[in-house]
Amino acid sequence: MSALGESFFRPRDLGEACARVADLVTRGVPHHVIAGGTDLVVESHLRPPSTVAPPATTLVDVSRVPELVEFAVRGDTIRLGGGVTFLTVRRAPALAPLRVLVEAGKDVGAIQIQARGTLAGNVVTASPAGDGVAALMALEAVVGLRSVRGERAVPLRDYYQGYKKTVRAADELVAWLDVRVPAADAFQSWRKVGTRLAQAISKVALAAVVERDGETIRRARFGMASVAPTTSPLAHVERFLEGRAARGLDLAGLDAAVDADVSPIDDVRSTAEYRRHVARALVREVARGLAPK
């Protein structure tokens, strides 16, 4: 094989992709898996010095691996291939019940980014501001990790262990994400605050899926971006809400639950205090949405 052939692989299927990555890991060859490239190409200077020179890093292109770009509806679970793009999420009629993910998808960059950016890429990048991750958490996503050693399933809420630290091993690919289809009458909402137009503030985002029995909140799941070292669920808020009546909620108690869940930081874009304020306001907004006048 030529030098170039050694540095760019396009596996035909998931098995071949796993074998290729395993081999590169074993031999200690510097490499990246690449899907849409919307994080990788921006972050790392992958590009060779000229259009014909081989690059320093070997790439395994999974953007066309058939098993990764498919999805399948299985009762109240939908299995989304890791290579499903945000544009596919927005456009596929079968995925419309995942309203919170569809709405989040509309907010991921612009259409050019949505057409390339994948769910697995969003998960693996592990940005504290992962919009797809936030929505997937609200949909109780389970991550399917695949390698030559086998396959394992990890709940997305257990996947992150700290800033950019995840449970994924170097030879594992995100093969799929299983999400729970919310009840047809579930409350689903997506809110992203702080746009390009207001560059002084960061983009705090909240994904919510809440199911009720009449007035009572049966199940509440959230994913929030930009208020902690990782995009994260809101476990205290979820526990606070479940079993309570949607009307007349104790808002001070709700705020306290939010405070227990978030750990915002000061950075160039915003202050911790401002982010905490926005986090509380977004959760209150969901609470209001649950008990419309």
Add this chain to the structure above:
Amino acid sequence: MKLQVNGVMHEVEASPTARLLDVLRGPLGLTGTKEGCGEGECGSCTILLDGLPVNACLVLAGQAEGAEILTVEGLAAGQLAPLQQCFVDDGGAQCGICTPGMLIAAEALLRRNKAPDDAEIREAIAGNICRCTGYQRIVDAIKHAAVVRAGGAS
């Protein structure tokens, strides 16, 4: 490496890990596609990849093998396409740097939506930055083009 661009199959000598943008502008000589930011923010490098608008600065050439690529050069057949003519007539292009990307983003929209409203047009070009026109003339040009493409009066 083989790339199908604007309906023609090209044999190009390039690294599959070069950016598609560089291969289009370099060995293929298609300099209509512009580079603004190189980071997916400005949209001036927008092309269609299998019919979908993407930033050529973020796609690697090897990833585009086997796909159909459309660049701004592929819009006109002998004479300017109606979409292009409308940009000219309606002041949708001033300095012209954003124009190839705008045209491709608009083309992607008009292929799916024959009569888009202002909001749909603005969403479709939200990833394309223009520093000259203030966008309204671009929106008008795209609307106008939709009418012309539907066989209406120009």
